Amino acid sequence: MPLASIRSMLLAAKSGQYAVCAFNIENMEMAQAAISAAAELRSPVIIQTTPGTLKYAAPEIYLAMVRQIAAAAPVPVAMHLDHGETYEMAERCRAAGYTSLMIDGSKLPFEDNVALSCRVTAMAGETPVEAELGTVGGKEDGHGAAIDYTDPDKAAEFAARTGIFSFAVAIGTAHGVYKGEPRLDIALLKKIRAVVNIPLVLHGTSGVAAGDVQECIASGICKVNYATDLRMAYTAGVREALALKPDSFDPKYFGAAGREKVRLTAMERIRLTGSQGAA
Numbered sequence: 001m002p003l004a005s006i007r008s009m010l011l012a013a014k015s016g017q018y019a020v021c022a023f024n025i026e027n028m029e030m031a032q033a034a035i036s037a038a039a040e041l042r043s044p045v046i047i048q049t050t051p052g053t054l055k056y057a058a059p060e061i062y063l064a065m066v067r068q069i070a071a072a073a074p075v076p077v078a079m080h081l082d083h084g085e086t087y088e089m090a091e092r093c094r095a096a097g098y099t100s101l102m103i104d105g106s107k108l109p110f111e112d113n114v115a116l117s118c119r120v121t122a123m124a125g126e127t128p129v130e131a132e133l134g135t136v137g138g139k140e141d142g143h144g145a146a147i148d149y150t151d152p153d154k155a156a157e158f159a160a161r162t163g164i165f166s167f168a169v170a171i172g173t174a175h176g177v178y179k180g181e182p183r184l185d186i187a188l189l190k191k192i193r194a195v196v197n198i199p200l201v202l203h204g205t206s207g208v209a210a211g212d213v214q215e216c217i218a219s220g221i222c223k224v225n226y227a228t229d230l231r232m233a234y235t236a237g238v239r240e241a242l243a244l245k246p247d248s249f250d251p252k253y254f255g256a257a258g259r260e261k262v263r264l265t266a267m268e269r270i271r272l273t274g275s276q277g278a279a
């Protein structure tokens with residue numbers, strides 16, 4: 001299929017009380033694995049790239065690769081910019097063909113975050129925009145931050161003034177590997193849900209207990225981001241393959257092993273978030 005918009009995906013998830021997985025990919029094997037997991041489970045899927053990934057290779061390269069893999073898939077695949085850092089980065093990804101864009105002004109003062117998000121929604125036109133208020137903690141692309149919980153009243157004002165399509169909440173999750181047990185504030189999520197009637201996004205989902213993820217979805221989350229889990233799965237597959245045959249020098253050998261681990265992990269996450277059979 002041609003690349004899909006997350007608009008219909010997330011609105012269907014919102015009314016159906018399930019969530020669509022957004023998988024961060026780093027290479028072709030991870031993209032193939034995530035999309036083949038979705039195809040096998042008849043699920044829509046979102047593929048996304050962070051700024052760090054886009055510094056490693058250009059957005060046009062990832063877009064072309066994902067578009068080709070999606071063209072042969074029997075399920076809708078969206079291509080999303082994750083944590084877009086600047087207006088220019090969002091504009092470039094949109095021009096490349098990304099079907100949705102996140103602009104992350106969460107480290108800026110409130111008014112500056114509103115202004116940046118407004119500029120991006122105006123530029124994006126029909127392309128859906130995600131933004132964040134408050135701070136998801138942990139490390140993404142090597143940058144660390146402490147958790148700063150989303151203020152529900154500010155969230156309502158932010159969503160109304162910016163015209164964003166989806167909203168990333170900070171309710172206690174963190175990017176990267178958790179040092180302790182993550183403690184999510186589900187009551188806060190419900191308060192946000194009560195005043196922000198657009199699709200809500202959970203970041204930092206790797207390492208969150210399955211029951212907590214399901215509770216978040218029951219409380220209004222309809223897009224769930226996974227990066228660390230897939231990076232770890234890929235690397236574990238590569239490590240195991242190289243340990244088994246230390247003399248191997250064919251990247252296809254260990255790449256296929258990484259790809260298979262990512263496929264299995266992605267299938268597990270899709271089953272958990274309830275989008276199986278939704279495509």
Ligand code: 13P
Pocket residue numbers: 024082083174175176177202203204205206207225226227228229
């Ligand atoms: P994790 O690395 O914790 O899965 O977070 C992913 C994410 O939120 C990407 O935006």
